[in-house]
Amino acid sequence: MLLTTTNTLQGKEIIQYFGIVSGETIIGANIVKDFFAGITDIVGGRASSYENVLREAKERALQEMSEQAKRLGANAVIGVDLDYETVGGGNTMLMVTAAGTAIRYK
Template identity: 30%
Template structure:
Protein backbone atom coordinates (compact mmCIF):
# COMPACT_ATOMS: atom_id res chain seq x y z
CA UNK A 1 0.00 0.00 0.00
CA UNK A 2 1.46 3.34 -1.07
CA UNK A 3 0.65 6.17 1.33
CA UNK A 4 1.51 9.77 0.43
CA UNK A 5 0.55 13.24 1.62
CA UNK A 6 0.28 14.65 -1.92
CA UNK A 7 -2.83 14.45 -4.11
CA UNK A 8 -0.93 12.56 -6.83
CA UNK A 9 1.65 9.81 -7.27
CA UNK A 10 4.30 10.62 -9.87
CA UNK A 11 3.98 8.42 -12.94
CA UNK A 12 0.60 6.96 -11.94
CA UNK A 13 -2.86 7.80 -13.21
CA UNK A 14 -5.33 7.35 -10.36
CA UNK A 15 -9.06 6.85 -9.89
CA UNK A 16 -10.65 8.04 -6.61
CA UNK A 17 -12.52 5.43 -4.57
CA UNK A 18 -13.47 7.01 -1.24
CA UNK A 19 -12.28 8.64 1.98
CA UNK A 20 -10.70 6.25 4.50
CA UNK A 21 -9.71 6.98 8.09
CA UNK A 22 -8.29 5.46 11.22
CA UNK A 23 -7.90 6.63 14.80
CA UNK A 24 -6.28 5.54 18.03
CA UNK A 25 -6.32 6.77 21.62
CA UNK A 26 -3.11 6.66 23.63
CA UNK A 27 -3.20 6.59 27.41
CA UNK A 28 -0.51 6.72 30.10
CA UNK A 29 -2.61 4.48 32.36
CA UNK A 30 -1.31 0.87 32.41
CA UNK A 31 -4.78 -0.66 32.78
CA UNK A 32 -6.16 1.42 29.92
CA UNK A 33 -3.11 0.53 27.79
CA UNK A 34 -3.81 -3.17 28.29
CA UNK A 35 -7.46 -2.76 27.24
CA UNK A 36 -6.44 -0.60 24.27
CA UNK A 37 -3.98 -3.32 23.21
CA UNK A 38 -6.72 -5.93 23.45
CA UNK A 39 -9.01 -3.75 21.36
CA UNK A 40 -6.50 -3.67 18.50
CA UNK A 41 -6.13 -7.46 18.70
CA UNK A 42 -9.88 -7.97 18.30
CA UNK A 43 -10.19 -5.51 15.41
CA UNK A 44 -10.14 -2.01 17.00
CA UNK A 45 -8.35 0.60 14.96
CA UNK A 46 -6.74 -1.66 12.39
CA UNK A 47 -10.06 -1.77 10.50
CA UNK A 48 -9.35 1.62 8.85
CA UNK A 49 -6.29 0.25 7.07
CA UNK A 50 -8.10 -2.98 6.22
CA UNK A 51 -10.93 -0.95 4.69
CA UNK A 52 -8.64 0.47 1.99
CA UNK A 53 -7.41 -3.01 1.12
CA UNK A 54 -10.92 -4.49 1.13
CA UNK A 55 -12.24 -1.88 -1.33
CA UNK A 56 -9.40 -2.61 -3.76
CA UNK A 57 -7.26 0.47 -3.18
CA UNK A 58 -3.70 0.53 -4.49
CA UNK A 59 -2.76 3.64 -2.52
CA UNK A 60 -3.96 6.33 -0.15
CA UNK A 61 -3.27 9.90 -1.24
CA UNK A 62 -3.62 13.29 0.44
CA UNK A 63 -3.04 11.73 3.88
CA UNK A 64 -3.50 14.06 6.84
CA UNK A 65 -3.43 13.55 10.57
CA UNK A 66 -4.52 15.38 13.66
CA UNK A 67 -3.83 14.89 17.34
CA UNK A 68 -5.84 16.18 20.25
CA UNK A 69 -5.67 15.88 24.00
CA UNK A 70 -8.67 14.10 25.51
CA UNK A 71 -7.55 14.60 29.11
CA UNK A 72 -4.28 15.00 31.00
CA UNK A 73 -3.25 11.38 30.43
CA UNK A 74 -4.74 10.56 27.01
CA UNK A 75 -4.53 11.76 23.42
CA UNK A 76 -6.32 10.79 20.21
CA UNK A 77 -4.60 10.61 16.83
CA UNK A 78 -6.72 10.57 13.66
CA UNK A 79 -5.36 9.89 10.17
CA UNK A 80 -7.39 10.12 6.97
CA UNK A 81 -6.87 10.19 3.23
CA UNK A 82 -8.36 9.27 -0.14
CA UNK A 83 -8.24 5.65 -1.26
CA UNK A 84 -7.37 5.35 -4.97
CA UNK A 85 -6.84 2.71 -7.66
CA UNK A 86 -4.25 2.86 -10.40
CA UNK A 87 -5.69 3.04 -13.94
Protein backbone atom coordinates in the same frame (compact mmCIF):
# COMPACT_ATOMS: atom_id res chain seq x y z
CA MET B 1 -0.30 -0.21 0.33
CA LEU B 2 1.22 3.08 -0.71
CA LEU B 3 0.52 5.99 1.66
CA THR B 4 1.43 9.55 0.72
CA THR B 5 0.65 13.07 1.86
CA THR B 6 0.62 14.29 -1.73
CA ASN B 7 -2.60 14.55 -3.74
CA THR B 8 -1.13 12.86 -6.83
CA LEU B 9 1.29 10.07 -7.64
CA GLN B 10 3.97 11.36 -9.94
CA GLY B 11 4.32 9.15 -13.00
CA LYS B 12 1.29 7.01 -12.06
CA GLU B 13 -2.22 7.06 -13.44
CA ILE B 14 -5.04 7.09 -10.89
CA ILE B 15 -7.77 4.89 -12.34
CA GLN B 16 -10.31 4.92 -9.52
CA TYR B 17 -11.19 6.99 -6.45
CA PHE B 18 -12.93 5.20 -3.56
CA GLY B 19 -13.41 8.17 -1.25
CA ILE B 20 -12.21 9.12 2.20
CA VAL B 21 -10.81 6.48 4.54
CA SER B 22 -9.69 6.98 8.11
CA GLY B 23 -8.17 5.27 11.10
CA GLU B 24 -8.45 6.37 14.69
CA THR B 25 -6.55 5.33 17.79
CA ILE B 26 -6.93 6.42 21.39
CA ILE B 27 -4.14 5.49 23.78
CA GLY B 28 -3.86 6.29 27.46
CA ALA B 29 -0.62 7.44 29.01
CA ASN B 30 -0.02 5.58 32.25
CA ILE B 31 1.29 6.97 35.52
CA VAL B 32 4.77 5.43 35.12
CA LYS B 33 5.29 7.19 31.79
CA ASP B 34 3.94 10.42 33.31
CA PHE B 35 6.41 10.10 36.20
CA PHE B 36 9.45 9.56 33.96
CA ALA B 37 8.34 12.28 31.56
CA GLY B 38 8.12 14.64 34.55
CA ILE B 39 11.69 13.80 35.54
CA THR B 40 12.83 14.40 31.96
CA ASP B 41 11.10 17.78 32.02
CA ILE B 42 13.03 18.70 35.17
CA VAL B 43 16.49 17.52 34.08
CA GLY B 44 16.06 18.18 30.36
CA GLY B 45 16.11 15.88 27.40
CA ARG B 46 13.55 14.04 25.35
CA ALA B 47 10.54 12.24 26.81
CA SER B 48 11.14 8.99 24.94
CA SER B 49 8.27 7.18 26.66
CA TYR B 50 5.81 9.71 25.25
CA GLU B 51 7.54 9.65 21.87
CA ASN B 52 7.07 5.88 21.77
CA VAL B 53 3.36 6.22 22.63
CA LEU B 54 2.93 8.82 19.87
CA ARG B 55 4.73 6.60 17.36
CA GLU B 56 2.63 3.56 18.32
CA ALA B 57 -0.63 5.52 18.07
CA LYS B 58 0.35 6.91 14.66
CA GLU B 59 1.23 3.47 13.32
CA ARG B 60 -2.05 1.99 14.56
CA ALA B 61 -4.10 4.78 12.98
CA LEU B 62 -2.25 4.41 9.65
CA GLN B 63 -2.70 0.63 9.74
CA GLU B 64 -6.44 0.93 10.40
CA MET B 65 -6.77 3.43 7.54
CA SER B 66 -4.80 1.14 5.20
CA GLU B 67 -6.99 -1.84 6.07
CA GLN B 68 -10.13 0.14 5.33
CA ALA B 69 -8.69 1.18 1.95
CA LYS B 70 -7.76 -2.44 1.09
CA ARG B 71 -11.31 -3.59 1.83
CA LEU B 72 -12.52 -1.09 -0.77
CA GLY B 73 -10.09 -2.41 -3.39
CA ALA B 74 -7.58 0.44 -3.20
CA ASN B 75 -3.83 0.04 -3.54
CA ALA B 76 -2.92 3.51 -2.23
CA VAL B 77 -4.11 6.34 -0.02
CA ILE B 78 -3.26 9.88 -1.11
CA GLY B 79 -3.58 13.19 0.72
CA VAL B 80 -2.90 11.52 4.07
CA ASP B 81 -3.33 13.85 7.04
CA LEU B 82 -2.48 13.05 10.66
CA ASP B 83 -4.17 14.79 13.56
CA TYR B 84 -3.12 14.54 17.22
CA GLU B 85 -5.43 15.52 20.09
CA THR B 86 -5.61 14.95 23.83
CA VAL B 87 -8.96 13.78 25.15
CA GLY B 88 -10.55 12.53 28.35
CA GLY B 89 -10.66 13.91 31.85
CA GLY B 90 -7.46 15.79 32.50
CA ASN B 91 -6.35 15.20 28.90
CA THR B 92 -4.93 11.80 29.87
CA MET B 93 -5.68 10.11 26.56
CA LEU B 94 -4.05 10.68 23.20
CA MET B 95 -6.13 10.43 20.02
CA VAL B 96 -4.46 10.09 16.64
CA THR B 97 -6.51 10.22 13.45
CA ALA B 98 -5.21 9.39 9.98
CA ALA B 99 -7.37 10.25 6.97
CA GLY B 100 -6.89 10.30 3.21
CA THR B 101 -8.41 9.38 -0.14
CA ALA B 102 -8.35 5.72 -1.12
CA ILE B 103 -7.43 5.17 -4.78
CA ARG B 104 -6.40 2.53 -7.26
CA TYR B 105 -3.49 3.36 -9.57
CA LYS B 106 -1.68 1.49 -12.30
